[in-house]
Amino acid sequence: MEPLVDIVIEDARWEALGLDALADKAARGVLAELGLGAEGFMLCVMGCDDARIMELNTDFRAKAKPTNVLSWPSEERGAEDDGAAPDLPEAGDDEMPEELGDIAIAYETCAAEAAEQGKSMVDHVTHLLVHGTLHLLGFDHIREKDAALMEGCEISILAKMGLANPYD
Structure with a gap:
């Protein structure tokens, strides 16, 4: 059985936080919520720093x-x-899983947001990984009803993980 999430660590602080386990838990939670099994899917998560994500944000957005x-x-x-x-x-299948896409997450920004919002880093990062995985599956928050659908999914998935509504 192939792993669900391929992890690329560019900033060692992500290893200490356990990004691999958080990403796996988030991806499995999203797929379960949507009635998809974890088998036969693959995504990549890169844990990086603010400098790297700024390069990506500049290049792609x-x-x-x-x-x-x-x-x-x-x-x-x-x-x-x-x-x-x-x-x-x-x-x-195991030999050729459906590739969902790639996620990059920045340590300093996540840490600052978690502190500012009074949340644990683990809870905040879990939410962001759920959010990013939903984006890979076609969810978005640009239009009003799309945003309501996506947020509802996030709230439900996080509740099943024992995490509070991130929008409260």
Whole structure:
């Protein structure tokens, strides 16, 4: 059985936090919530620092500043109608899992946000990994009904993990 999440650590602080276990838990929680099993799927999560995520944010979004998390879906899965469910992928197999895409997450920004919001780093990072994984699956928050759908999924997934509503 292949692992669900391929982890790339560019900043050693992520190892100490246990990014690999957090990413696996988040991805499995998202897939379970959407009625997809974890088998036959793969995604990549890179734990980096603010300098690296700023480069990525500049290159891919033309925003020359750090951010907490970025995601790159392997394909467009978003729904055309605001508030409609995305087109979910079918699982691959052990030899050729369905690649969902890539996520990058920045340590300093996450730590600052967690402190500012009075949350543990683990809880905040778990939320951001759930958020990023949902993006890989076609969820978004640009349109109002899409945002409500995505936030509802996040709240439900995090509650099943024993975490509080991040939007309260």
